[in-house]
Amino acid sequence: MGRVTATSNVQRTGSRRLKPPTGSWADDLWQKWTATPQLARRTEWIILGIITLIGALVRFVRLGQPAKLVFDEVYYVLDSWTLVNLGYEAEWPEDGRDIFAAGDVYAYTADPSYVVHPPLGKYLIGWGMQLFGAENPYAWRITVAVFGLLAIPLLYLVAKKLFNSIGLAAIAAGFLALDGHAIVTSRISILDGLVMFFVLLGFLFLLYDRDDQRRQIFAWTKAWREREHAKDPSIPLEATPSRWTLTIKAPKTPPTGPSWGPILWQRPWLIAMALSLASAASVKWSGAYFLAIFCVVTIGIDAATRKEAGITFWLSGAVLKQGWASFLLTIPLSVALYLLTFIGWFRTGAGYYANWVQSEVIDGAFPRAWGGMLEWVPLSFQNFWHYQSEVLKFHSGLGADHPYTSAPIQWPFLLRPTAFSYDYFDRGENGCTAQQCVEAITSLSNPLFYWLGTVAIVFLVMMLFVKPRWEYVAVIIGYAAGYLPWLITGRTAVYHFYVIAWLPFMFLAAALALQTIAGTPKDDRRMRTPAVNIVAGFLVLGIFVSLVFYPVWSGIQIPTWYWHLTHWLPGWR
Structure with missing residues (x-):
C-alpha cells in the first residue's frame, strides 16, 4: 500500500475533463493512518504487534499438549537432554520414551548414541529444558516455539527491507504467523523450524551486505574517477555501465573505467550472513545448501555492481579478485563455528x-x-x-518405507503433508462426546497460502523474462537454495515438513503476487477498488481456513467427521 491524494469524482469544466479518481477505500484508510511520520511509525508497530501476538497465541497456548513425545521428538528431546547433561548424546533404555514422559528424566545410560544431525539445535532445545525443567512437556518445546515466534517479525524485517512496503511485509509475516506448517514446527520439538530461522536471518544479512557492498564499490569507483580525471580530463566523472569482461583483443573504443575494482575486506554483514547460515548447517546439514548458494550469490551481486559502476573487468574482478577474499571472510569462520558446536564431543x-x-x-x-x-x-x-564421513553415507543413501514419505516433486503441490500424531477415542474416552474423536497433529500448511506461494514462485520466474527486478531474483534464490538440492538427492526417506526451511520465501512471493493483483494506488479507482476487494477477500478467507484447520495443527480433540472435512486431498489423510 502507499499514500494517495484523494480526488473527487470525474467532473467537466467547460470542455476540460478532470483525471478520474485513483486509489481505493484501502488507500484512503492507509493515507489517514500514515499521514505523518509519527502516525506511520505507530501504525507499523501496531500492525507488527498484532501479527506477532497472534503468532504467539497459536504457538504457546496448550504448548504442553499432548503431554507425550510426538513424532521425532523421541529422538531430539531425548538426545538434547543427554547432550546438555553429558556433553554428548547418550542411549536410553528400550522404553526410554515412556520412561522420560513419565518423569524419570535421568534414566539414560552412559553409552553414546549414534546421531546424524549436528548438536546446535539439540543444545538449544536442551537449554530450554534445563531452564523450565525436563519433566514439563512445555519445556521440551519452548525453544522451537520461541524461535518460531521470532521468525515472524524477522520475516517482516526481511520483507520490509526487500520491498520497502509495510503492507507487503505485513502480508508475508501474517502468512507465517497463521500457517499450519509453521505453527506445527513451532509446537513440536524438531529441528527444521530452527533451520528456517537461521536461514531467514542469514538472508536478512545478505540484503544488508548487498547495500553495503554497493556503497563501497560506488564510493571507490567515484574516488578513482575523480583522481584519474584530475590527471586526464578525458576520463569521465560519471560512470557508464561496462560492456567488457575478459577480452582477447582490444576493444574498438577503449574503456574509461577502472580495470578490476577494489577488494572489499570490511564486510561485517557478509560475516554475519555466513555465521547465521553456518548455524543453520550446525542444526541440520541441509543448512549448508543455503550457505554455499548465498555465498555464490554475493559474488554475483558484486559482479553486477561492478558492471553498473563501470568497472571494465567486472566479472573477473568479482570472481578472481573479490572471490578469494570473500571466501576467507566466510568459510573458515563457518567451519570453526560448526566445529565449536561439537565441543562436548x-x-x-x-x-x-x-x-x-x-x-x-x-x-x-x-x-x-x-x-x-x-x-x-x-x-x-x-x-x-x-x-562425519559415516553421517554423509547415512544421509546420501537413506531409504525408508514410511507411510508419510513424500517425493520432492510433490512438495510444491502439497500432496502429502506429514502426520506427526493422531489418537482416536470412542465416546466417553478422554472427554470425547461424539461417536468417535481424534486428536491429530499434521504439518499441513494453510492450503490457500501455500498454493498461492507455489503459483507466485512460477509467476516470479516468468517475470524475470519480462521485467526482471532484484526483488524477484532474491526471492527465487531463497526458494531454489532450499528446494532444488532435494530434487537431485538420492534419498527416498524425505518428508514434506522439510519445506519449512524455505516456506518464508514462498510467502514473500505470495505477497508480491497479491500486490500485482491489487495494482497500485495510482490506478483508476474503478479498477483499483475491485482488485483490492479481491485481495482483501482472499486474506479474510485465508484467515478463516486457518481457524478451521487449527485443531489439526495443535492436537485439539475434534469429532472424526470434522477431521475428515480437512482432508481436501487423498494424501492429507
Whole structure:
C-alpha cells in the first residue's frame, strides 16, 4: 500500500475533463493512518504487534499438549537432554520414551548414541529444558516455539527491507504467523523450524551486505574517477555501465573505467550472513545448501555492481579478485563455528566414534590411524572425520518405507503433508462426546497460502523474462537454495515438513503476487477498488481456513467427521 491524494469524482469544466479518481477505500484508510511520520511509525508497530501476538497465541497456548513425545521428538528431546547433561548424546533404555514422559528424566545410560544431525539445535532445545525443567512437556518445546515466534517479525524485517512496503511485509509475516506448517514446527520439538530461522536471518544479512557492498564499490569507483580525471580530463566523472569482461583483443573504443575494482575486506554483514547460515548447517546439514548458494550469490551481486559502476573487468574482478577474499571472510569462520558446536564431543571423548581409531589396536599400533603426510593430525580429528564421513553415507543413501514419505516433486503441490500424531477415542474416552474423536497433529500448511506461494514462485520466474527486478531474483534464490538440492538427492526417506526451511520465501512471493493483483494506488479507482476487494477477500478467507484447520495443527480433540472435512486431498489423510 502507499499514500494517495484523494480526488473527487470525474467532473467537466467547460470542455476540460478532470483525471478520474485513483486509489481505493484501502488507500484512503492507509493515507489517514500514515499521514505523518509519527502516525506511520505507530501504525507499523501496531500492525507488527498484532501479527506477532497472534503468532504467539497459536504457538504457546496448550504448548504442553499432548503431554507425550510426538513424532521425532523421541529422538531430539531425548538426545538434547543427554547432550546438555553429558556433553554428548547418550542411549536410553528400550522404553526410554515412556520412561522420560513419565518423569524419570535421568534414566539414560552412559553409552553414546549414534546421531546424524549436528548438536546446535539439540543444545538449544536442551537449554530450554534445563531452564523450565525436563519433566514439563512445555519445556521440551519452548525453544522451537520461541524461535518460531521470532521468525515472524524477522520475516517482516526481511520483507520490509526487500520491498520497502509495510503492507507487503505485513502480508508475508501474517502468512507465517497463521500457517499450519509453521505453527506445527513451532509446537513440536524438531529441528527444521530452527533451520528456517537461521536461514531467514542469514538472508536478512545478505540484503544488508548487498547495500553495503554497493556503497563501497560506488564510493571507490567515484574516488578513482575523480583522481584519474584530475590527471586526464578525458576520463569521465560519471560512470557508464561496462560492456567488457575478459577480452582477447582490444576493444574498438577503449574503456574509461577502472580495470578490476577494489577488494572489499570490511564486510561485517557478509560475516554475519555466513555465521547465521553456518548455524543453520550446525542444526541440520541441509543448512549448508543455503550457505554455499548465498555465498555464490554475493559474488554475483558484486559482479553486477561492478558492471553498473563501470568497472571494465567486472566479472573477473568479482570472481578472481573479490572471490578469494570473500571466501576467507566466510568459510573458515563457518567451519570453526560448526566445529565449536561439537565441543562436548571433543571435550568428553565419549561420544559416538570419539575413539574409533583407538578402538582397534594391533601390535601396539592403531591401524585405522592416518599415515604419511597426514600422520600429524590429532586422533580426535581423525575420529571426527570418520564420524562425519559415516553421517554423509547415512544421509546420501537413506531409504525408508514410511507411510508419510513424500517425493520432492510433490512438495510444491502439497500432496502429502506429514502426520506427526493422531489418537482416536470412542465416546466417553478422554472427554470425547461424539461417536468417535481424534486428536491429530499434521504439518499441513494453510492450503490457500501455500498454493498461492507455489503459483507466485512460477509467476516470479516468468517475470524475470519480462521485467526482471532484484526483488524477484532474491526471492527465487531463497526458494531454489532450499528446494532444488532435494530434487537431485538420492534419498527416498524425505518428508514434506522439510519445506519449512524455505516456506518464508514462498510467502514473500505470495505477497508480491497479491500486490500485482491489487495494482497500485495510482490506478483508476474503478479498477483499483475491485482488485483490492479481491485481495482483501482472499486474506479474510485465508484467515478463516486457518481457524478451521487449527485443531489439526495443535492436537485439539475434534469429532472424526470434522477431521475428515480437512482432508481436501487423498494424501492429507
